[in-house]
Every structure is written in structure tokens, then in C-alpha cells.
Amino acid sequence: MSRYSGTSDDQHADEIGREQEYVSMLYGRLDRLRDQAAQRLAGELRSDGGTQQARSQRDSTIAMYAEQVGSYGAVENGLCFGRLDVEEGAPRYIGRIGIFDDEGEYDPLLIDWRAPAARSFYLATAASPDGVRRRRHIRTRFRKVVGINDEVLDLDAARTTEHEGLTGEAALLAAVNARRTGRMSDIVQTIQAEQDRVIRAELPGVLVVQGGPGTGKTAVALHRAAYLLYTYRQQLSTRGVLVVGPNATFLRYISQVLPTLAETGVLLRTLGELFPGVKATRSEPATVAEIKGRPVMTELLAAAIRDRQQVPEDGMDVVVERDTLRLDRQTVLAARERARRSGRPHNLAQPLFDIEIIHALARQVAERIGADPLGGENLLEEADLAEIRRELRDETGVQEALAELWPVLTPQQLLSDLFGSADRLAAAGAGLTGDELTEAELALLRRDPEGGFSPADVPLLDESAELLGEDDRSAQALVERERQQLIEYAEGALEIALGSRSIDLEDEAEGEILSVTDLLGADELAERQETGDRLTTAQRAAADRKWAFGHIIVDEAQELSPMAWRLLMRRCPSRSMTVVGDVAQTGALGGAASWRQALGPYVADRWRIRELSVSYRTPAEIMEVAGRVLAEIDPSLEPPRAVRRTGVPPWDLRVEPGELADRLVELVLREAGTIDDGRLGVIVPEGLATELGRAITDAVPEAAIGEHPELESQVVVLTVPQAKGLEFDSVLVVEPERIVAESPRGRSDLYVALTRATQRLGVLHCDGPGITGR
Numbered sequence: 001m002s003r004y005s006g007t008s009d010d011q012h013a014d015e016i017g018r019e020q021e022y023v024s025m026l027y028g029r030l031d032r033l034r035d036q037a038a039q040r041l042a043g044e045l046r047s048d049g050g051t052q053q054a055r056s057q058r059d060s061t062i063a064m065y066a067e068q069v070g071s072y073g074a075v076e077n078g079l080c081f082g083r084l085d086v087e088e089g090a091p092r093y094i095g096r097i098g099i100f101d102d103e104g105e106y107d108p109l110l111i112d113w114r115a116p117a118a119r120s121f122y123l124a125t126a127a128s129p130d131g132v133r134r135r136r137h138i139r140t141r142f143r144k145v146v147g148i149n150d151e152v153l154d155l156d157a158a159r160t161t162e163h164e165g166l167t168g169e170a171a172l173l174a175a176v177n178a179r180r181t182g183r184m185s186d187i188v189q190t191i192q193a194e195q196d197r198v199i200r201a202e203l204p205g206v207l208v209v210q211g212g213p214g215t216g217k218t219a220v221a222l223h224r225a226a227y228l229l230y231t232y233r234q235q236l237s238t239r240g241v242l243v244v245g246p247n248a249t250f251l252r253y254i255s256q257v258l259p260t261l262a263e264t265g266v267l268l269r270t271l272g273e274l275f276p277g278v279k280a281t282r283s284e285p286a287t288v289a290e291i292k293g294r295p296v297m298t299e300l301l302a303a304a305i306r307d308r309q310q311v312p313e314d315g316m317d318v319v320v321e322r323d324t325l326r327l328d329r330q331t332v333l334a335a336r337e338r339a340r341r342s343g344r345p346h347n348l349a350q351p352l353f354d355i356e357i358i359h360a361l362a363r364q365v366a367e368r369i370g371a372d373p374l375g376g377e378n379l380l381e382e383a384d385l386a387e388i389r390r391e392l393r394d395e396t397g398v399q400e401a402l403a404e405l406w407p408v409l410t411p412q413q414l415l416s417d418l419f420g421s422a423d424r425l426a427a428a429g430a431g432l433t434g435d436e437l438t439e440a441e442l443a444l445l446r447r448d449p450e451g452g453f454s455p456a457d458v459p460l461l462d463e464s465a466e467l468l469g470e471d472d473r474s475a476q477a478l479v480e481r482e483r484q485q486l487i488e489y490a491e492g493a494l495e496i497a498l499g500s501r502s503i504d505l506e507d508e509a510e511g512e513i514l515s516v517t518d519l520l521g522a523d524e525l526a527e528r529q530e531t532g533d534r535l536t537t538a539q540r541a542a543a544d545r546k547w548a549f550g551h552i553i554v555d556e557a558q559e560l561s562p563m564a565w566r567l568l569m570r571r572c573p574s575r576s577m578t579v580v581g582d583v584a585q586t587g588a589l590g591g592a593a594s595w596r597q598a599l600g601p602y603v604a605d606r607w608r609i610r611e612l613s614v615s616y617r618t619p620a621e622i623m624e625v626a627g628r629v630l631a632e633i634d635p636s637l638e639p640p641r642a643v644r645r646t647g648v649p650p651w652d653l654r655v656e657p658g659e660l661a662d663r664l665v666e667l668v669l670r671e672a673g674t675i676d677d678g679r680l681g682v683i684v685p686e687g688l689a690t691e692l693g694r695a696i697t698d699a700v701p702e703a704a705i706g707e708h709p710e711l712e713s714q715v716v717v718l719t720v721p722q723a724k725g726l727e728f729d730s731v732l733v734v735e736p737e738r739i740v741a742e743s744p745r746g747r748s749d750l751y752v753a754l755t756r757a758t759q760r761l762g763v764l765h766c767d768g769p770g771i772t773g774r
């Protein structure tokens with residue numbers, strides 16, 4: 001399909017020289033743009049805000065310039081990476097951002113890779129050149145052009161191609177063979193056609209991107225976020241984009257990609273971070289997490305809430321001053337029915353319950369103190385009754401009774417109380433059938449109330465918040481009080497102003513009130529307003545449980561439980577989502593067996609799927625080994641096609657159990673020596689992680705181990721759940737059979753472990769036949 005143009009060394013050097021001139025000119029423009037933005041930012045920061053409205057505008061201007069300064073800095077490396085020579089018109093230079101000539105006709109000097117005019121850079125082929133004669137990849141280091149690769153698109157070349165379907169083959173192979181750094185890089189220079197179609201798919205609806213390991217799902221998902229923000233900026237800048245990843249280590253691994261694409265406003269979160277105010281770090285067995293992920297949990301939580309709406313068998317006494325009032329069972333039952341019938345969530349129905357109980361108690365008091373000694377009607381009037389009710393509300397005994405019968409609950413309280421008590425669990429689970437949740441499973445949920453929450457608790461907290469209803473009356477009351485204060489202030493000032501001027505209040509009052517409040521705006525109210533305004537969309541979204549995102553991207557989505565999907569769907573009422581994963585790599589017990597099963601409850605069959613078929617990470621030699629494991633998981637699944645061979649076959653080494661640690665250390669040292677400044681991943685069974693980690697750090701002190709290993713270290717020791725989504729130049733897999741035995745979905749975990757290497761794979765095992773065949 002393509003051919004590299006044959007040029008002499010001199011011609012090549014000339015070409016590089018010419019491109020250098022152009023690229024230098026672009027960097028000059030970039031510097032000017034950055035300086036301008038920095039100056040404007042400094043100017044805005046120096047100016048005082050003026051009116052409240054002006055301050056708010058100034059804040060968004062400051063945020064805009066600050067973002068511009070940041071993104072002009074972030075695109076420094078590889079600013080311009082491509083050039084298209086077309087049949088008609090001047091060559092088009094393609095880069096990370098768009099830059100225009102600010103003199104004359106305002107021509108594009110550099111076209112943003114996301115713009116329609118850049119698209120043929122990724123799609124044009126010899127068979128379908130789309131007006132393109134030549135595609136050039138420009139390689140730069142810092143600001144220096146260090147190489148160019150040309151493809152001339154003509155049909156003759158199409159017949160001689162080796163790697164069918166690849167665009168920018170030389171640049172692509174250079175990228176996939178490059179040493180890893182411990183941080184994911186962007187792929188903007190070498191996006192392939194099947195990936196481009198995913199990245200540029202339209203915004204609405206749920207798009208599933210299914211693909212085997214190393215097919216670029218994560219890379220594509222992040223580039224799609226950048227593309228959507230560019231193309232639908234208006235729509236998405238106010239609602240924001242959320243990217244959900246499997247764990248904190250993975251999010252750190254991908255965190256550089258969007259900034260280098262000049263996008264800083266995307267919120268990256270694990271599922272465990274999606275309930276503001278809760279840090280879900282508690283660990284728990286996979287079996288417990290699986291139970292918590294089942295849809296039946298909604299019923300369990302609803303029952304747990306109903307169980308908190310108490311009706312004492314024998315009624316209860318309420319001590320008020322020196323008197324004892326009686327709440328009989330019937331009265332409490334009637335109050336509960338009333339409150340439940342309102343259909344409001346628990347916390348919002350509480351005031352109704354409260355009113356019923358207070359009325360019943362007030363009637364008792366009235367009967368005692370207002371009874372007519374002559375046997376006539378009660379002597380108290382409605383105003384007296386109202387006073388009695390007011391006083392009752394302030395009584396500690398009444399408040400305690402109300403809190404016992406119908407407590408206002410936070411989601412955290414509800415869950416801690418439920419899981420902390422066998423009795424509460426039994427009461428909540430009483431109405432469920434054994435098919436939904438067995439007694440033994442229910443008992444597994446029991447835990448120490450101390451110790452915080454686990455990631456699998458987060459969807460349950462969210463569900464509880466929905467079922468309980470958030471009692472934002474106090475927040476609303478505060479806002480209302482502030483508003484009233486503002487009006488009173490303004491009215492007071494207006495009176496003074498009016499006293500000294502004779503104007504017609506009818507005509508002028510409204511405008512006058514505004515200007516007076518403006519004058520008073522430098523007080524604390526305005527300050528509070530200012531802090532609110534300065535938050536970015538991502539920050540506001542992170543702090544707000546009910547935030548509705550404009551688009552959600554879910555990576556490693558196969559791991560999500562049904563309860564996790566419920567949470568995400570709540571955060572995305574528009575159902576504009578990109579769901580990225582591989583059902584063959586599902587590790588979590590409660591994860592998806594199919595996309596239909598995961599998404600069906602929310603969008604029925606209104607979702608579309610795109611498949612990625614080429615693995616850019618895993619070389620053919622390693623893919624053959626991994627493919628055999630995949631066939632054991634499901635013979636109908638096809639492994640992705642590897643983009644290259646490395647000529648380095650994967651190997652097995654059988655060792656005696658007593659010498660595993662020593663031999664592993666030897667191999668770590670050997671492998672580290674073969675990959676220069678690349679990265680070595682050692683993937684171990686969970687049960688051996690501490691012991692082997694210690695043996696390795698004794699020999700290589702800078703090796704990274706533990707719960708959040710530093711991926712930039714040359715040697716990193718991890719378990720399979722930690723290694724998900726990551727990659728290393730060389731990988732050592734230790735005791736594969738133990739990895740299989742230990743994990744809930746054994747073979748899938750082994751498949752993940754075997755597909756983490758970009759170059760070299762070795763397997764160490766104590767028993768069994770080995771898995772690489774060498």
C-alpha cells in the first residue's frame with residue numbers, strides 16, 4: 001500500500017533542513033502564544049474584580065488563560081509530527097494543537113490532529129488516497145528534527161506491502177519497539193485506521209470497544225476523550241468527561257497522556273473514588289466483593305432501611321420533664337405507614353413521621369392539662385396546642401425517641417451498622433430467597449464496623465444515598481438565610497441612599513438594590529461566591545455525588561459489577577459513554593461475562609460495538625503462547641494479530657521450590673541487564689508477593705514493590721490485579737499455576753500476565769510442564 005521514497009543521503013539531509021526551518025517557525029509561534037497567554041493571565045491576576053459579576057467573569061478568564069499557558073507548555077514535545085502533501089493546495093502540517101498565521105489571511109500553519117483536515121493523515125491508503133500524494137512522519141527531539149519517514153501513496157506499492165493495513169509503518173514500528181518508561185505515551189503520531197474510527201465515533205450513545213491485550217484500547221479511549229473535548233467543546237466543557245480506571249497505579253500510569261494532548265480538564269478516577277468524602281481502601285476477599293456487586297444488593301439495602309423504621313412490639317414510654325407519655329404500637333405503626341405512603345426516601349419522609357408522633361404526644365399532653373373538670377370539651381385552643389408541639393420538639397426525651405424510631409441516616413452509617421451487626425444483616429436479608437443470597441453469603445458480609453470502606457462498598461454507598469435521600473434542607477436553609485441577609489443589607493443601604501436623594505422608588509428600586517448590593521459585595525458573601533467560581537468543572541464534578549457527566553469513559557470495563565454499572569449510569573443520564581475492555585481478561589468474580597449482560601439493563605440493545613484486532617504491544621512469539629491459554633478460557637475467542645515479530649522466543653525455567661527466590665533474583669539481574677533503560681515487570685502470585693518482593697529488593701534495592709509500586713523504577717514486582725493494563729519491556733511470570741489457582745478467574749489472570757511484555761517473556765515454575773513449550 002505504501003512505499004518509502006528512495007532518496008540519497010544529501011537529499012534526505014536537505015529535506016530535514018527544510019522541515020527544521022518550518023518546525024522552528026512553529027516553535028517561535030508557540031513561544032509567542034504562550035507569552036501572550038502568560039501576560040494576559042498576569043494582567044487579569046493583577047486587576048481587582050469590581051462587581052460580583054465582573055469577578056466571576058474574571059475568574060473564568062483567569063482559568064482560561066491558566067489552561068492555555070499549561071497546554072502550550074504540555075505540547076512542547078512533538079509539537080509537529082506530520083505532513084501531508086496533497087494533490088491540490090499547499091502541504092498540511094499536522095500537530096498536537098492548531099496554530100494559525102496571525103498575519104494576513106489567518107492560514108493554518110499547523111493543523112490540530114483532531115480537525116477534519118488532519119484525518120487523511122491516519123486514514124489515507126494507496127488504495128484510497130483521498131487526495132494525498134505523500135504522508136510524512138517528522139521525528140523531533142526537543143525542538144530538533146531528527147528524522148523523516150515518507151510514504152508515497154501509489155497503487156504499485158500497494159501490491160508489495162508486508163504489513164497490510166498499517167499506516168506510517170516505520171514510525172509505528174519505531175514507537176512499539178521503543179523502550180518503556182513506566183508512563184504511558186500518547187499515540188497521536190501513529191493512530192491506525194481501526195483506532196481512528198473509534199476515536200472519532202460520534203458522541204451520543206454507548207460505544208463498546210472490545211479488543212484483546214495490547215490492541216490500544218486504553219490509548220484509544222484517552223485519545224477519544226481528547227477528540228470529543230475538541231469537537232464537542234461547548235457541550236462537554238460544562239458537564240465534563242470522566243475516565244474510570246481499575247486502580248490508582250493504573251491511573252498514575254496513564255495520567256500523562258491527556259496533558260500531552262493539551263487536555264487537562266478530564267477527571268480520572270477509580271470506582272472507589274466516586275463517593276465524595278469516602279476513601280475506599282479497605283481490602284476484602286474477592287468472594288465478598290462479588291456478593292456486594294450483585295443486583296440483589298438494592299433489595300438488601302432497601303430492606304435494611306425499612307428495618308431502621310422501628311415499631312416497638314409493646315410501644316414505648318417518652319419522658320417529658322417529670323411526666324411520662326406513652327406511644328403505643330398502633331400510634332407508631334400509623335405514623336410509619338403515613339410516612340412510608342408518601343413515597344419519599346427515608347430521610348425525606350422522616351419529617352412526616354415526626355409530625356405524626358409529635359401530634360400524638362401533644363394530644364396526650366392536652367388531654368392531661370386541658371381537660372375540663374366539668375366534663376366539657378378540652379379547654380385548650382389550637383394556638384395552645386401549637387405551643388405544646390413546639391415545646392415537645394425541644395424535649396430531649398422526644399428527640400431520642402424519634403431518633404430511635406426513624407433515625408436520619410447517612411449512607412456511611414447505614415452500611416457500617418448493617419455490616420457490623422449479624423442481627424441487622426439477618427433482618428435485612430429475611431425477605432430474600434436463597435437463590436438471590438444464601439444465609440452463608442449473607443454471613444460473609446459481616447465485618448468489624450471499624451476499618452472504613454472497600455471499593456465494592458462504594459456502589460452500595462451510592463445506592464444507599466439514593467434510597468435514603470439526601471437531606472439538603474440545612475444547606476438550602478443556609479442559602480436562604482444568606483439571601484435574606486443580602487436583601488436586608490441592601491434594603492438598609494437603600495433606605496440611607498433614598499434618604500439623601502429624592503427619587504421615585506417605584507421606578508428605581510430594582511436597579512438600586514442591585515447597585516447597593518454590588519457596593520457591599522466585598523464582604524464575606526462575595527468571597528464565598530468567588531471560591532465557588534474558581535473551581536474547574538472537574539473539581540466541582542469530583543466533589544458532587546450527583547454530578548451528571550457529559551461523557552464517561554470506562555477502561556477495563558469487564559471488571560465492573562452490576563452494582564458498579566448502576567452507579568456509573570446514574571452519573572451519566574445522557575448515556576453517552578465509551579466502554580473499553582476485553583471480556584476474556586475478566587478477573588473479578590462479579591465482572592462481565594458479556595457486554596450484553598453488563599449493559600442490557602440500562603440501554604437494552606441500544607449500544608454499538610467496535611472491535612480492535614491488532615496487538616501493538618505483544619509480539620507474535622508471545623502471542624502464540626498467550627493464545628493457547630486463551631483457547632483454554634474459551635476456544636471460540638480469537639487472540640489479536642501481533643503487529644510484529646521480535647525474534648526472541650519466550651522461555652520456561654523449572655526450578656526446585658527451595659531455590660525459587662534465589663533463581664528469580666538471578667534472572668531479575670540478568671533481564672534488567674538486557675533491557676538497558678527499559679522496564680522489567682515481575683508478576684508473582686499474591687501469596688508469594690511479600691517473600692519474593694523482599695528477596696528482589698535485597699538484591700536490587702531500588703526495585704518497586706508493595707501496594708502502589710512506583711512504575712518508573714526499572715524493576716517492578718506486582719500481582720496480576722496490579723499489572724492490569726500495564727506493560728514492560730521484559731516480563732517474568734512466576735509460578736503460573738499458583739496464579740491460576742489463587743485467582744477467582746484463574747486462566748484469565750494468567751492470560752493477562754502473559755500479555756504484559758513488549759519484547760521478552762520468561763516463566764519460572766516449580767512444577768507442571770511449563771507453558772511456553774521451551
Ligand SMILES: Nc1ncnc2c1ncn2[C@@H]1O[C@H](COP(=O)(O)OP(=O)(O)OP(=O)(O)O)[C@@H](O)[C@H]1O
Nearest residue numbers: 187190191192213214215216217218219616617725
Ligand atoms: N497506533 C499505535 N501506535 C503506537 N503505539 C500504539 C498504538 N496503539 C497502541 N499502541 C501501544 O500499544 C501498547 C498497548 O496499548 P494499550 O495499553 O492501550 O492496550 P490495551 O488494549 O488497553 O491493552 P490491555 O487490554 O492489555 O490493557 C501501548 O504501549 C500503546 O502505546
